[in-house]
Amino acid sequence: MPAAPLGWQRAIAQAILDAGVEAAVYVPDARLRGIVAALAEGGLGPRALTREEECVGYAAGYVAAGGRAVVLMQCSGLGNSLNALGSFAIPYALGIPLILSMRGTHGETNPSQVPMGRATVGLLDSLAIQSFSLAAEEQAGPTTTGVLQLSFETGVPAALILEPQLGGQRESV
Numbered sequence: 001m002p003a004a005p006l007g008w009q010r011a012i013a014q015a016i017l018d019a020g021v022e023a024a025v026y027v028p029d030a031r032l033r034g035i036v037a038a039l040a041e042g043g044l045g046p047r048a049l050t051r052e053e054e055c056v057g058y059a060a061g062y063v064a065a066g067g068r069a070v071v072l073m074q075c076s077g078l079g080n081s082l083n084a085l086g087s088f089a090i091p092y093a094l095g096i097p098l099i100l101s102m103r104g105t106h107g108e109t110n111p112s113q114v115p116m117g118r119a120t121v122g123l124l125d126s127l128a129i130q131s132f133s134l135a136a137e138e139q140a141g142p143t144t145t146g147v148l149q150l151s152f153e154t155g156v157p158a159a160l161i162l163e164p165q166l167g168g169q170r171e172s173v
Contacts, residue, residue, distance in 0.1 A: 005041075006168050008140035009034030012099070012160075015144035016070055017042045019152065023062045025055040026072035031101040031168045035072060052077035056084035056096065063094040068152060072099045075161070076116040078123055085157060086127050093155035097148050098129070099162065106164045124159050135163035 005013070012035050016024065024039050024046040026032055036046045049055050052073045059069035073081070078100060089096050100120065103113040124131045130150065134143050144160055151158040 003034070005034030005038040006137075006166075008134075008137040008166050009168060010038045011137075011140035012144045013038030013042060013044075015141050015148060017044060019068065019145065019148040021068045021070050021148070023047070023059065023067060023069040024072065025049055025058045025069065027052055027055060027074065027077055029072075029074040029101045031162055031166070032072045032074075032099070034168055035099070046072075052081040053084040056081045056089060059096045060084070060089050060092075060094045063089075063096055064092070070097045070099060070148070073101070075100045075102050075120040076113055078120055079116060082123065082127070085129070089157050090127060090129075094157075095151040095153070095155040096157045097151040098157060098159040099144075099147075100131075100159055101162050102164060108164070120161070127157075129157045129159055131159040131161050133161045133163055135165040137166065140166075 024044055026036060026046055026048060028048055039046050055071045059071050062069035103117050105117045121131055132143055132147055134140060147158045147160045
């Protein structure tokens with residue numbers, strides 16, 4: 001049986017629900033599991049997809065049809081989604097919030113995660129996607145709300161980066 005969502009995971013899920021998000025798509029990841037569970041408890045019913053660019057495409061279609069969607073993925077999958085973001089979401093002003101589970105940084109033990117961990121913020125910057133780091137549980141709700149509002153109200157993607165210090169994954173930091 002999976003562990004119950006942590007407080008910060010529940011706060012993120014509640015901010016998503018409070019923002020009127022109608023679709024949440026994700027590629028499975030340990031740190032995101034609690035957020036996904038809390039969204040399901042709240043009645044949203046997240047959809048698991050196999051590739052990150054599929055998540056962006058699904059969310060983009062939802063937003064283009066007038067809905068609100070959010071994408072959850074590990075930062076190592078950001079590279080897979082760059083073309084969908086840069087050639088579809090951004091030029092067509094589809095405000096898609098991204099929630100990125102950070103790997104390859106503080107406390108990482110898997111060397112294959114380090115390159116994308118180092119590159120994540122720079123890749124987002126290269127597409128002019130603002131990113132906001134979350135490392136303190138008490139900031140989970142307000143920071144998520146701000147990222148969602150920025151993305152939905154301006155029509156530009158924005159990213160919430162979940163730092164390892166939050167816990168809820170393999171790291172023991």
